[in-house]
Amino acid sequence: MLTRRIIPCLDCRDGRVVKGVKFQGLRDAGDPPTLARAYELQGADELVLLDVSATPDGRATAVETVRKVREMLSIPLTVGGGVRSAENARKLLEAGADKVGVNTAAVENPQVIRDIADQFGSQCSVVALDAARRLDGDGWEVVVLSGKKRTGIDAIEWAAKVVEFGAGEILLTSWDRDGTRSGYDLQLLNAVSRVTNVPVIASGGAATPQHLLEALDAGADAVLAASIFHDGEYTVGTIKQFLSEKKVPIRP
């Protein structure tokens, strides 16, 4: 049976892992290859490395970070943040990413999803879908530029559309929940996983093992979390132990 994945996320800037709430007040949280290897040893099923620098210099550093992490890591690595074209994706894949996530660029030009899928295969084309509840409370809309801009695009319709364009996986982040430690947005997760037939990774809001369990029960194929692991409150191992006891299929 296919097991559910536990995916720690490393937000990286200038060659370091950073953490903060909604990308504000970033604090240093360690060396990417060292943390990556530690998570693999704890039992992580995959890693996501998100480049949160916003400058061309930062992007170049990110490629170098991917290279260093790859040498240490023998589990899959997804890299996202600032990917604007198949050419950007190629650089990251050559450096050692196995999958590449596109976010803002996909909203501006969905063709970039198809370009990446055509050149490298759907299995390495991940769309990072950032969603927030509409201000009138009715449904969700896509947000871009690290949550700074609301697009008005219906998040559920967008999820179905990116799959048509060749996305092989959706990394779904609730911008309302991210950094709040109040749990994943289960309604959003359920709505997205119902309209697509590709795997969906839940992201945004996890603070306890119970939150991860809820997301998996709501239809997530994988759960992503950052601070819950960085703070050392839980290890991937203790969370997997908890999920196994709750009968979730987990890789031992």
Added chain:
Amino acid sequence: MAEAPKVAVIRTGLANLASVLAGLRRAGAEPFVTENPADVQRTAYVVLPGVGAFGPAMEKLNGTGMADVLRERFEAGSPTLSVCLGLQLLHEASDENPGVAGLGIIPLSIRKFPDTVRIPQLGWNEVRPESSAAYLQNGFAYFANSYHAPAAAEGWTPAHTIYGVPFVSAIERGAWLACQFHPELSGDWGLQLLKNWLSLAPSRVIASELKQC
């Protein structure tokens, strides 16, 4: 100390090669990437990684003359590891690109997973090899595939996995090993598999030739 074995890794596309190379290095090998059929003829170990689609990959293998060299390696039984799409390319045909001929080393076809499961299969699934397998052991491996081999051909020892349907997750025959999963992304279990193949394959070449007689 023995010299690190040289491994020619065939460039069939662009993605994921860095992971394959890093995995082989961790297993103690000295891998290099090549598009030159002569390298594939004369290097002791060859890896056929797979990324992208069946049709374009076959076009590339045929265009570079690599397809013929791979068939020669099969006849000689020389150590060869195929990964993911690499396993599928050994077959005759695939649902992915109907009408495109594969390498035809295995006289069977590749099918798409049923609609009842999420496609692609992304994640760790359980691999159960037959007890006579030389390289493969029970364990969890990382998969990233939309298509699968429903059955193993005669003469090959399979491992099975279930995703909606039972499918062949790996096959071995003499010094040949083909995996639908990614050993280079399958943690310590995958690393051990690479080491097993590197250390045992040379001694199994003859057995493969005998089988073909």
